[in-house]
Every structure is written in structure tokens, then in C-alpha cells.
Amino acid sequence: MKKCIFYTYAYNAEKTIARAIESVIAQTDQNWVWYLLDNASTDGTGEIIKQYASKDSRIIALRNKQNHVHEKGHSWTEIIENYDESDYFCFLDADDEYKTNFLTNMGRFISNHNLDVAACGHDFIDETTKDLIAVRRLGQNLILDTPEMFNTYFTHYHQFMRTVWCKLYKVSVLRRFNFSRIPSLHYGADTLFTIENFRNASRVGILADSLHKYYMNPHSSSHQLDASRITCDRILDDTARAFLIEKCGAISLQNEQFLHVVYYNGIYDTIGVILKETLTQYAKLQSLYDVLTHKKTKELFQQIAFPDEELDLLRTPVTNWLVGQKKYQAFNSAEMTVEILMAIYPHLSQFIKKETLKYLLLEIPDMIPYVLRKDYNSMIERFQSWYKTRNVDDPSLTEMEIMAYLAVNKPDDQLLLLFLDIKKKRPLSSKKLNIDSLIANLLTKYPLLQNISGDLVAIFSNTVCWIMKGDLNRAFDEFISTSQNTEIPNAEAYILLGQNLSAALKNL
Template identity: 30%
Template sequence: MYPKSVSQQFDDKRIASDPILFDNACDFLLSKCGAVSHENLNFLFHVYLNAIQDTMKVLLNAQLSVTDKLYRLQDIFQSQQTQKLAQWTGGAEEQKKMLFGQVAQWILSQEEVRSGTGMELAAEMLATMGIYPTQIGGWQDSGVFLLLAKIKDRRMEMGIADAQIVSSTSKSPLLAGLDAGFLIFFRDIVFSILQQEEEKALRQIEDKIAQGTDIPVEYIEAFLILGLNLSAKLEYTDDYIYFKKLQISLLIDLSRTDEARMNLQTGTRFCPMIRIS
């Protein structure tokens, strides 16, 4: 094909035409056969895959801004037909995997996505493709984590992207052992820690407490321990005492009196001014 041929020229109508042709073919089979067989559906999805592959190739080579390309890619991935294609397992898996991988690579290489302005669009498309990156060239860990958090927002199924989310924070000792649910719930704090803005993270924790933020019961203890660890690392004695008191009070409320006593003894050894009121 020649670059200047009609088939290689981008037009917005091209994006709309691919799903229309797919639906028209389905409607034709329904009218003639009363149903679309599994074999016919596989064939139609294969045709549709080839169609959007050509459309994406032309789009990415078009003389458009990166932002315009991202929005038009989003149009493709938002269509019901592409959503169904992403879940389709009837054949051509390698072709689909390769196409999605190439598109994802292009998306993640764009500065507009890395800088944040196109991250929402990227997250939506990656969620559709089922791609959860843990390492991206040129990206900081904080950016990868934030992207995964946004993908998770769109794919709430149990376990989706959890391992990748934990992996993206694994380099920080402060975040070791925390599960994906905790990391996502406190994403602003986690992001600050990954940005090595530990004092900011500590103040974010204290602000949540001061504002009476509703925190899931299963996260409260780890939340206070994170505050303790940040205080200790920053050598902020007053903050450490504050979190130690909260931790001991929580243990007492949970009837874990032996642990509370041990924490009190440990706390007074290092900070003699600790007193539980």
C-alpha cells in the first residue's frame, strides 16, 4: 500500500465504521440464520481485530497531536465491540496480544501520559486491554503506582492488578508487607512516600486522623504503624509519641492488653515522656 492511498489516510469516520460493519454483519446473520454461531462469531471478531489494527496503524501515523491520538484511541477501546474483543478467546490470541502490546507501548512512551495529563486515558485503555505494567522505561515508581491505581479503579474484580500494585511499591521499606487494598486506599500517602516526600506523607496521615477520615477497620493498625515508622525515620519524637499513644489505645480497644503493655514498655524505654491518658 502507498502512504497516500485512501486506505492509509486517517478519517474520524473510520473509527466509527469498524464497529458498524461488525454489527451489520451480526445483524445479517441473525436475519438469515436466526442466530450467530460460535464459528461465525469467531470469524467476525477476527475480521474486526484486523480492521481496528489497520485503523490504529493509520491513526498513529496520522499528522495529529499526541492528545488527539489518545482520545481517538480511547474511542476505539470504549466501543462495545472492542470491549468484547478484549474478552474474546476464540482465536488469534497472539495477534491480539501483539496488537495490544504495541498500542500499550506507544501509549506509555508518550510524555503526555507520563506527565499526568493523559494518564486517565491511558489507564482506561490499559484496563480494557488487561495490561498492568510494573516497570515502564523512563517512569518513576510513583508514576507506575499511580497508573496501576487508576487501572484498578476501572477493574475492580478481585485480584486484578494486585500483584503489580504491590510490586510497584516493593522498593520502599516503609511500604513492605502492605497489601494492594491498603496501598490503593491510601494512594496519596503512598505516592508521597514513593516520591521520597516522607514529611508530606506523615502530615497526610495526621490530616486524615484530624479530619476523622473513615478508615476501614482492617487498615487502622497498619495505618498507625506507618505513621510510627515515618516518625521514627524522620526522628520526629513528638509525632512518634502521638502515634505510639494511638497504637496502644487501639490495642487496648481490641482487648490485646499484653501487646499494649509491651508497646508501652518499649515506648517508655525510648521515649520516657510517653504517658497514656
């Protein structure tokens, strides 16, 4: 390998920049030059860079007057124009470091396999405690040089396309960089950059060694909400798909499923940031709505083969926050909340109408967790307590109550009592849901109850229920008891019921 060109952006990094600089100075391969860019820091970062540059001519101190606004000649695209196409370019964050054998081992790897881009693993370090958290690396070296290799091993090397650092890029590859394919992002920009270079490389290698230390800081930009964070997961998904189609010709089923997982993990992180961010309730709701009702997210929850307990890692905190909001009407947000819930719980559309779910949000919010968990028994209990204190006749609520009874296979006698209660107390629901027809269909299962009208069933409900339970003696006793004090509207049907019941008892 020829010369390595290091490049670092540093903004207010006075506490960590020396660590990064010392790691490069200590490299066992000393054939490097380093452009250290002070991005308009307001602390001592610039002075530290100047001090090191004064002692080592390979360190070139640069400074921007404004953060992220490059002075002429300070961008990486301009810097590589001064170097040969066979040289290599390497990024290093101002709070990270390379292990001393990084250049030596990576250079040997590149030379042995004639690589355009080489990547290696890295250690995750807790910035506060300096403890090792985890190591990301492959079990063996991986060389990607054909469409088949890029396709087959996508799930292995994708993790190494997420960051710009930990890699050496051949200058000739960087010069083919197509900025028109790269949307403007802050969070996710590293991944877009690396994917573009993997696309332009003929030979990519992943070295099965960890040669970089990545210091994890809870205050980093990845834990903050910016203007592009909401859309970044979609853009990254689109870019990865375009990469596979161009590089491999198609997206295999394995890679399709893997991309679903990547997208899910991405929105999981984004949702976590949104929920922790200091925003108004309405602004937070809008952000959740943008992420969770997007077409990609809806398709994900409809298609993904994740177990419910894993999906609940995302759904539960979202649902808890949504149900915990008490100002649906004031913020005019109930409809957005309904759309979110329908998106992340696809089964709801088969069980409850949007208007009904909205009603529950506004009037019975404690019912929502039961609905989402399909806890039908708890739903039934809540409905029973609700109707004891409210004179409400809403057909959609009534329909959901009936569906809950059916879902738990309530005995026919209990279902009948529900129908009769609806017929008596909820005339609108009774008419719209055709309760009389439901009662008639239920009775067809029992020969003794053929041709019994709904009105007669209402009068002799105890008798009918005992017939459904199979206790004909109790049914006959209830029939006689009720007959003594009741005016019978349909004598013919009444007589037929009595005759059929008597005949059935004689045959026992």
C-alpha cells in the same frame, strides 16, 4: 459459464496496469469483455489503456474526468444492464493479475455446481521484491446452498468475503444489490459489497485453488487513515451480524466468538494506522479514544477469551504511546487517557478509581505500567520512594497502596507498619479509610493482642510485630525496652499486654 465481464478502476497505475491487462489477455478462456476505467489519472495510465484497447476490441477504454466521480454509463451498475442475467461479472485491481487458467477453472466450477457467486484463493505477493509471502485458499472446495451450510462454515468462507476481486458474480445477483443496506465507506467497502452479494446468492462456491495474485503495497489505502476508518470496524461487524441473522436465522456461539476475533483484528490494524499517522498528539489521542472506548471494544475486552500476551499486542503500543505523552494537562487529555486504559484493561475498575488513575498519570506516570501489569511489588516499592520525597495525603492513593499489600499477601507485621505509618502521617486517609478499624481487625487474628488500642499498638509496634512473627522472646524484650522510656496512655491495656505475653512465654 457464459461471457465474463471484467471491470477495473485505474488511477495513476502506469507502473502496473500492463501487468493486469496482460493477465486477462492471456486467459485460456477467451470469452470475455473488459471495461478499463481510467479514473482521471495524471500519469500515463490512460494512454496505456487506449493502446491495448486499440489492439483488442474486447477492451473498452473509459475515462472519468474526476477521480471517483463516474461519467454516465461508467459505473458497474449501468454496465451490467447491457448483459444477460446469466453472464458473470469480475473485478480486477489495476495492480493485480489473474493466473491464466482463472476463467477456465472458475467457469468449470460454476457450471458443475450451478453457482451464483464463485470465489477462489489468491497469492500474496510483495510488490517491491515480487516474492510470494503467503497463499490464501481452502483445503477443499466448499458449496454453500442452505442456511445450515452458511452457518456452519462461516469461519471458513468469511475470509473470502473481504475482497471484491477473486470472484465471479452472476449478473442476476448483482441486479438485486440493495444500496440502502451499504453505508458509505472507503476502507471496508469491498467487504460490504461482497457480503451483500453473498446475501443475495442462493448458491456460493469457494474453489480450493489460488488463481489470483494480490500485490501488497505499503502505500495502499488500507495503510492510511481516512474519515471512515475509525468507524469501519464497527460497521463491518454490524453488517456481518446482520448477514448471519438474515441468512442463517441466528448467530451461533462459534460465529459469535469468531466475530469477536475479526473485530479485534480489525481494530488492531486500525490502531496501527493511527499510531503511524502524522497527526497532532491530541488528534491521535482522539482517534484512539474513538476506537477503544466504543461499546463494542469495551465488550470485546470484557468478554474475549484471548490470552493476555495476545491482547498485549494491541495494548502495549497503545499504552507506551499514552504514557509517553508529557502534555496531559496542556491538552486536557488525561481523562481521555484514563477512559482508554480502563477500556482495554477491564481489571482496573476493580482496583483503582478513575480519579486515582488520572492522578497517577499526572503525578507518577512511571507507576502506570506497574498498575497495568498488576506488578504489585513494584507498585509498593514506587509508593515507598514516592512518600519519602512527598508530603501527600490522598485517600485513593493510600487505598491502592493497601490493596497492593493485600494482593501480594504481605505479612501481617508489614501490613501493620503500613497502617501505623498512614495513621501517623496521613490523617485524611486514616480517617476516610478507618485505619483504626483495619488495625483492630488485623489484631483479632492474635489472641495476645486482643483489646489492644491503636495508640498502644503504635507505641509498642516492635513488640506487636514480633508477636505476629511468632517470636515471643524478642517480643518480650522489645516490650521491656519500650516500657522503660515511654509514657503509657492506657495502663490497663498495657498491663494486660504484659501479663498475656509473660503467661505465653511460661507456657512455651
